[in-house]
Amino acid sequence: MKLVTIAGTRPEIIKLAYLIPLLNTNFDHKFVYTGQHFSPNMSDIFIDELKVKPDYDLQSNSSDIPTMRTKLLPVLKNINPDCVVIYGDTNSSMAAALAANDIKSKIIHVEAGVRDFDMHVPEEPLRIQIDEMSDYLFSPSSFCTTVLSYENISGKVFTTGNLIVDVCKDLSKIAISTNLPESIPQDFLLLTLHRPENVDNPQNLKLLMNHVGSTDYPVVLPVHPRTKKNLSNFNISVPSNITMIDPLGYMKFLSLMLKSKLILTDSGGIQEESITIKKPCITLRHTSARWETILLRSNILFPPDREDNLDEVINMMIGAKIHRNPYGENVAEKIIDIMKSELIK
Numbered sequence: 480m481k482l483v484t485i486a487g488t489r490p491e492i493i494k495l496a497y498l499i500p501l502l503n504t505n506f507d508h509k510f511v512y513t514g515q516h517f518s519p520n521m522s523d524i525f526i527d528e529l530k531v532k533p534d535y536d537l538q539s540n541s542s543d544i545p546t547m548r549t550k551l552l553p554v555l556k557n558i559n560p561d562c563v564v565i566y567g568d569t570n571s572s573m574a575a576a577l578a579a580n581d582i583k584s585k586i587i588h589v590e591a592g593v594r595d596f597d598m599h600v601p602e603e604p605l606r607i608q609i610d611e612m613s614d615y616l617f618s619p620s621s622f623c624t625t626v627l628s629y630e631n632i633s634g635k636v637f638t639t640g641n642l643i644v645d646v647c648k649d650l651s652k653i654a655i656s657t658n659l660p661e662s663i664p665q666d667f668l669l670l671t672l673h674r675p676e677n678v679d680n681p682q683n684l685k686l687l688m689n690h691v692g693s694t695d696y697p698v699v700l701p702v703h704p705r706t707k708k709n710l711s712n713f714n715i716s717v718p719s720n721i722t723m724i725d726p727l728g729y730m731k732f733l734s735l736m737l738k739s740k741l742i743l744t745d746s747g748g749i750q751e752e753s754i755t756i757k758k759p760c761i762t763l764r765h766t767s768a769r770w771e772t773i774l775l776r777s778n779i780l781f782p783p784d785r786e787d788n789l790d791e792v793i794n795m796m797i798g799a800k801i802h803r804n805p806y807g808e809n810v811a812e813k814i815i816d817i818m819k820s821e822l823i824k
């Protein structure tokens with residue numbers, strides 16, 4: 480049984496970090512990195528820190544789907560896998576699904592059934608298409624499994640939980656005692672922004688900076704390259720309560736999450752991590768693909784065009800009681816057990 484796992488971005492490296500070694504032990508397995516994320520602090524830092532060195536690094540340095548598909552094809556043809564494992568909903572994930580289909584390999588989609596219920600979100604059509612193409616769909620929660628039960632899915636669905644739980648819970652034990660740089664203020668809120676709806680739209684980016692600038696709290700912003708570029712291109716000044724820093728490696732970022740009072744974000748993965756470490760979260764969007772966290776009231780939506788005072792929402796959320804994690808546990812092991820029983824007949 481030959482398996483190939485394909486990843487291409489920061490969150491995919493992090494989420495696959497505990498699954499890849501188990502795949503290497505249990506199968507004839509290769510890890511291929513497309514290189515959609517290419518800056519050292521968006522890729523290499525995680526590959527080194529989490530010890531998941533790719534067997535093939537395609538260095539696409541681009542999020543263009545045809546470019547990545549073209550680079551993947553000869554590698555997949557050469558390996559000739561029985562099954563390709565794809566994580567998530569990025570352009571890299573879509574290129575991987577198309578290339579796997581080109582060589583007529585079976586597809587396993589990890590993180591199936593995640594939906595924003597808004598086709599304007601760039602990932603939404605990609606997720607739906609990848610789920611439709613997949614033979615096995617590993618859903619991160621019972622909510623996502625329910626979503627899939629309403630859709631036109633021909634593959635087999637398994638509720639496995641979300642791989643981030645293993646990584647985040649385990650590394651939190653070390654990250655909690657990691658010292659923060661001196662530039663980090665006391666009692667800070669942690670902010671991340673990178674979604675096109677927020678940072679490619681100058682009006683929304685300005686509105687968000689105004690909201691965050693109006694809070695009484697100091698805020699730390701490890702800035703995604705897309706956001707950094709747009710703040711500069713749109714000539715938007717960063718309010719004085721925001722300390723902007725370069726993107727961080729996982730241990731340092733996890734340490735910031737653990738030590739913050741609350742998280743403000745538009746990231747999907749960070750919404751999951753916040754409930755896992757029981758940290759309240761405000762999602763700076765009109766929608767979310769992490770509805771479980773909103774149903775459990777550990778997370779609330781606050782889109783850029785809201786007129787209420789962000790501080791009032793922050794102060795309400797700081798007191799939120801987070802009583803359970805909807806994303807399971809021992810997820811990597813569960814996935815391996817399902818793969819063994821389904822693929823090795």
Ligand code: UD1
Nearest residue numbers: 488489515516517518521542569570571601602673704705
């Ligand atoms: C991509 C994913 C998004 C995911 C996010 C995780 C798609 C459609 N989007 O968004 O689902 O949430 O990754 O972070 O696949 N850049 C660099 N260095 C890098 C990476 C990006 O400089 O290592 C800059 C480039 O200018 C690039 C821009 O950021 O054009 C956007 O990168 P891209 O990979 O297209 O999208 P993300 O916003 O990272």
Ligand code: UDP
Nearest residue numbers: 490493701726727728729732746747748749
């Ligand atoms: N992250 C990190 N360093 C940072 C910012 C984020 O290690 O400076 C991690 C974060 O803990 C999470 C993942 O990157 O695991 C989320 O990535 P991102 O927000 O880019 O993507 P999304 O989850 O929205 O797809």
